[in-house]
Amino acid sequence: MNFNIFDESESEVRSYCRSFPAVFANSQGSMLYDVKGRGYLDFFAGAGSLNYGHNDPDMIEAVVHYLRQGGILQGLDLHTEAKARFLATFRRIILEPRKLDYKLQFTGPTGANAVEAALKLARKVTDRHTIACFSGGYHGMSQGALAITANATKRSSVGVQVPGIVRLPYDGISLTDVNTQLMLLRDMFTKPGYGVDLPAAFILECVQGEGGLNCASNAWLAGVAQLAKEIGALLIVDDIQAGCGRTGTFFSFEGAGIVPDIVCLSKSLSGAGFPLSLNLIRREIDIWNPGEHNGTFRGNNVAMVTATVALEKFWSTPAFADSIAEKSAVLRATLLDALDGNDQISITGRGLMVGLRFVRPAIAKALSRQLFEDGLIIETGGPNNEVLKCMPALTIDSVLLEQGAARIVDATRAAMTPPSFARQNVCL
Ligand SMILES: *Cc1c(COP(=O)(O)O)cnc(C)c1O
Numbered sequence: 346m347n348f349n350i351f352d353e354s355e356s357e358v359r360s361y362c363r364s365f366p367a368v369f370a371n372s373q374g375s376m377l378y379d380v381k382g383r384g385y386l387d388f389f390a391g392a393g394s395l396n397y398g399h400n401d402p403d404m405i406e407a408v409v410h411y412l413r414q415g416g417i418l419q420g421l422d423l424h425t426e427a428k429a430r431f432l433a434t435f436r437r438i439i440l441e442p443r444k445l446d447y448k449l450q451f452t453g454p455t456g457a458n459a460v461e462a463a464l465k466l467a468r469k470v471t472d473r474h475t476i477a478c479f480s481g482g483y484h485g486m487s488q489g490a491l492a493i494t495a496n497a498t499k500r501s502s503v504g505v506q507v508p509g510i511v512r513l514p515y516d517g518i519s520l521t522d523v524n525t526q527l528m529l530l531r532d533m534f535t536k537p538g539y540g541v542d543l544p545a546a547f548i549l550e551c552v553q554g555e556g557g558l559n560c561a562s563n564a565w566l567a568g569v570a571q572l573a574k575e576i577g578a579l580l581i582v583d584d585i586q587a588g589c590g591r592t593g594t595f596f597s598f599e600g601a602g603i604v605p606d607i608v609c610l611s612k613s614l615s616g617a618g619f620p621l622s623l624n625l626i627r628r629e630i631d632i633w634n635p636g637e638h639n640g641t642f643r644g645n646n647v648a649m650v651t652a653t654v655a656l657e658k659f660w661s662t663p664a665f666a667d668s669i670a671e672k673s674a675v676l677r678a679t680l681l682d683a684l685d686g687n688d689q690i691s692i693t694g695r696g697l698m699v700g701l702r703f704v705r706p707a708i709a710k711a712l713s714r715q716l717f718e719d720g721l722i723i724e725t726g727g728p729n730n731e732v733l734k735c736m737p738a739l740t741i742d743s744v745l746l747e748q749g750a751a752r753i754v755d756a757t758r759a760a761m762t763p764p765s766f767a768r769q770n771v772c773l
Pocket of ligand 1: 454455456457458460483484485486550554555583584585586587611612
């Protein structure tokens, strides 16, 4: 087969394939295999869209069965049996035990489309225009989602001016304590003279995936939620990457005691990597008119079939969340080893989105490249790609997790030992 076809025929816009230049053929669990049969340990998990690993056998079984019996594949927003089953399962396993009363809006299949729908609804509910968003935030690549994304390179691709945004400092970005940060936010919106319009909504990630695994504290989240309530703005949690168990609980905000008005879910929602996105909407603000946010592919019923399996298999009991906590502890403890008291590295993140932050960004990028050559797939994140992002499948076998973590530690140690560090100081 001609594998120059990618260079010859595919747009220059492609990106992940440049970091991980293999031609992949198969995958199972936490392993990917290229066309030559070489195995790669996956610490990337489809950028958080494969939290349950590749080709979960129960999901594959359910899909094969569904296809064989002539199930609906694309259903627009028609009522289907598969959708009824998914809605009921989501309510029973996710919403009711958490005492949450949301309606579900299926959006177009991308995360960005869920975000667009959330912004539209917030503006409609409040009759305000401004959206308050945060430094380090990432919300997708369509125009509205890019407007509230912080990263300058990504944002510049939009090519037009995007009004109606107020960008605020995320928790921890300034060196002041949480109370001072919250006081400043409150002053901005409640004292005359700041010149900041009241926003329709605050949108935030509890752990910033692309922004470099920055974590908001529970106190800060509670403060922002309280402020939103006080000034009549909605709180939107973009749980597209941090949700579906990535931070240790199904929703990333569960520990903070807040109830967002809208929650965006996508990436690992289908469980198998099929596109499926939705917004959870507080019942009282579901003021959409029929068809007001439309989209052809809101009826990916195969994705609903696997999503139902994922919920039943992993979230029916607390055992899965417990296992994420255990794995997170193992990963953190192993990575701590890499620090060796080195003030050039720190650990960041929560649950199984944990990373090593390097003072010198080039080291994170070089480590990602070298680990790939050694057969481990791991991405970088943050405004300067300074964070080496460990995002293994939540289902990863403990032995593989420890092996992968040990390889990261060894590579990091080697990169940070004085001779090679000095050499890199010169070269990079
Ligand atoms: C990936 C991501 C999006 C965008 O999802 P797409 O499917 O790529 O459009 C939005 N928000 C967050 C937090 C994400 O990680």
